[in-house]
Amino acid sequence: MKTDIEIARSVELDKIKKVACNVGIPVDEVENYGRYIAKVPVHLINEDKVKNSNLILVTAITPTKAGIGKTTVSIGLALGLNKIGKKAIVALREPSLGPCFGMKGGAAGGGYAQVLPMENINLHFTGDFHAITSAHNMITALLDNYLYQNQASGFGLKDILWKRVLDVNDRTLRDIVTGIGGKANGITREAGFDITPASEIMAILCLARDLKDLRRRIENILLGYTYNDKPFTVKDLGVAGAITVLLKDTIHPNLVQTTENTAAFVHGGPFANIAHGCNSIVATKMAMSFGDYVITEAGFGADLGAEKFFNIKCRKSGLQPKLTVIVATAQGLKMHGGVSLDKIKEPNLNGLCEGLKNLDKHINNIRSFHQNVVVAFNKYSTDSEEEIAMVREYCEWAGVGFAVNNAFAQGGEGAVELAELVARTIQEKPSAPLTFTYKDEDSVPEKIEKVAKNIYGAKMVTFSSQANKMLKLIKDMGISDYPICIAKTQYSFSADDKAYGVATDFELHIRDIVINNGAEMIVAIAGDIMRMPGLPKDPQATRIDIVNGFIDGLS
């Protein structure tokens, strides 16, 4: 089979205005970024159409080193639905340069289920990430300058809570000391960088209704505390307007196309392990304004992305998905069943059976939101018929739909079974309105405990003294009604990235808490998770190149 990039190149792309026209987007409103990428202005969201569109969430079992292909299934499902005559649009997150050049090498689907032009989407795209990086660091520069210029007047901040960001995997920037080398270089202090997908501004972009709401949220960003224990915000710094100006184009969703020339929105890109992991609300709503079926994806396993999709994104936007699709693979399930990475391509029914416990836990979790579930078995060429049959039987036993997805190898044709199951399930038994894991009025520790116990399966939650200090601040600020966003390893239900399968009886330790007062959520950092990843010994960057005018190494 051809590589992802060979397939991407073999597709004859439609001009993006044609793609827009095909789903009824007024082409005069479409702003081109090159021939095949466009921004669609946010004012085209039609709330009536949003109400009548069928939203489908695609999530997955706990990821392993085997890979899952959640984005591929999401795109494949959209292709399959279009294939059976439904008007379907997929809404995805934008890839980050950090993982693209670090571990993964790209995040635009795979095989015959990709969003295109994949090179541009994986690289600078429409500049949204860069604008967020700029805006975030501009605030920090203005804040440090404020402290520096006002030091003679005795002004200062007791605590500085705002960091910097870069869209790169760089462990050496996690903890740094800035302002050394003499007094002209500012005030010396401890500081640090997160990766751009962890920026509060990324979360704000993904949760904002429009530019006005974005500005309001930028104003509210908490930068630190004065010596009188007063919160100090971007509004206090007097630069909310300037920061909004830097972000003015980011609010408009990005339109691209699939390998079968159907419309796809790719907009916003927080990770689900260190942030809330969903594409923007405006992109989902834009897709729903022009599509009868909209497939959206939440990052990593359902304990991370799906939980945050429901408890944060749906809670804040009022979105009501009709169905949740959980992606599982035989290889992934086998790893959860104790099979080692080098053996996962061999048939192993015992290992697979054991691994089904991971899927089972995720299904129960999704059902706790009152969502109906369908399992998409994402087929790899090494999967045996017996393995597929075992997962199918399990799903019958569990009372959830099951379909094999083979869009990677066959495009929309390979997702017809899944598409028909999804369409039928939505028609026959659409999900009830969402039930959330916690209520707005629960305290922040209660919210964290409810997610940790009822979704992760933790026995108890402990808080560091730093976390407790932040909990007190949250109470003092009167913002306990915000939803919570737990940052945790994606490789386990617990905070221990070696605990595959279904971790039980564990203690979840909250190391730190970050107040996202503009995004209106509380980020609780569990275990050792880092909001700035590192690079592996052999980074993907060493395999990326331009050969004969074509890009190699992005997939």
Next chain:
Amino acid sequence: MKTDIEIARSVELDKIKKVACNVGIPVDEVENYGRYIAKVPVHLINEDKVKNSNLILVTAITPTKAGIGKTTVSIGLALGLNKIGKKAIVALREPSLGPCFGMKGGAAGGGYAQVLPMENINLHFTGDFHAITSAHNMITALLDNYLYQNQASGFGLKDILWKRVLDVNDRTLRDIVTGIGGKANGITREAGFDITPASEIMAILCLARDLKDLRRRIENILLGYTYNDKPFTVKDLGVAGAITVLLKDTIHPNLVQTTENTAAFVHGGPFANIAHGCNSIVATKMAMSFGDYVITEAGFGADLGAEKFFNIKCRKSGLQPKLTVIVATAQGLKMHGGVSLDKIKEPNLNGLCEGLKNLDKHINNIRSFHQNVVVAFNKYSTDSEEEIAMVREYCEWAGVGFAVNNAFAQGGEGAVELAELVARTIQEKPSAPLTFTYKDEDSVPEKIEKVAKNIYGAKMVTFSSQANKMLKLIKDMGISDYPICIAKTQYSFSADDKAYGVATDFELHIRDIVINNGAEMIVAIAGDIMRMPGLPKDPQATRIDIVNGFIDGLS
């Protein structure tokens, strides 16, 4: 009179493909970035046409707090030449977000001589700066990771010469310590950020012939030295391909339009005080491929931008300008004549006369390159007839052309006198081939001395021990044939930013030397100049906002 932004908004913009079509650029080749911005592929450069086009450099007297309006004159001259029936295109540098949000608030011309859409040009534009920032910091992350991953094998670098960059004014990032907080956070070391316009990658972009040449230069970037005193480059790191992929779109010049809908290229943006200060060679050549007259600008005073334009850009590209225009203002000259900032709007013939010494020195400097000179007197509403007459008389005495430019208030109509003078001068006495200030085969200290003495007027040059250490490395590497790029304050011929007028008898101290082995030049840092600027007490960012859907505070 209307503000810059009001004027910008009042102009009815042509679609960018129409602008391209008007000068003969094949519209199918034009890649839109929105309706009014495009990239024009670098392969459209036509070297035969480049040879026959008339290149005009616009430079200036030493800048003061009074401002000069060099970009406004450059654009105005293009408008004026078009007005008198010549096919003229202007090629300018891209603005940097640092100064836009710091001191200046924008850099796209002013009044009725602007490039448009000015908001986009002043903000993220086509993402060139962001791509450079990404590429630069990606190299650093990969380098730090290489050191971290290989520490057990005893590998390391004795000296690390590569920093990070951000497009922001942030003094606290000048000198930092990275990799603190434990062993998992990498190797602790001293590090720092420059502003993106000082990135060697910016210089590479501005000097590269095409993408292949860009890749070759990226490979050659010197990152540090091994313990065996061997140079360690991006090629050694194995990531030149990946970095070129990040930069693949940046090489294509950006096309926009003037306030009178004529074509303008805006591409590359090094500052002339901390870098070489010229727009890209490819943008200049692209403009010359489609325009009979091409106006290009070099940053700050002629001692900085023009010197580097001739000794670096023209030397490396073979470009031969037909004429140099020096922009002078009455207010600026008065400041050089000792008049204080609060008095420069009042007529003061004595101060003006004294200030003419600054202009005189610049004229002689430009003549040392065998360039013919025309002085463009950039008119402000407060200038008196007597003042204008005095500058005119001086120019007659000095034997250089003189014309008043009023394009700020009147657009192309206000630059007809200047345009006619420029066209006539080029026709009647085009400049002789360039003579450079130093030869390739001069040693680096000799090159620095020649520029310091013959252009700046220094008595002597001294080198710090750090600079001497770098000079030895340069000798050992066999790269003494590179041209030099002196980083120096823009406010004086000397390195003392308080020494207005014509500084004499001064010592120029070279504090540090940076090897730009990819850009193929040696950066010598003189005096206190910082390659990462700071923000003022009252930054422009506090005045930037969106009001009724329109951006305020960029001008």
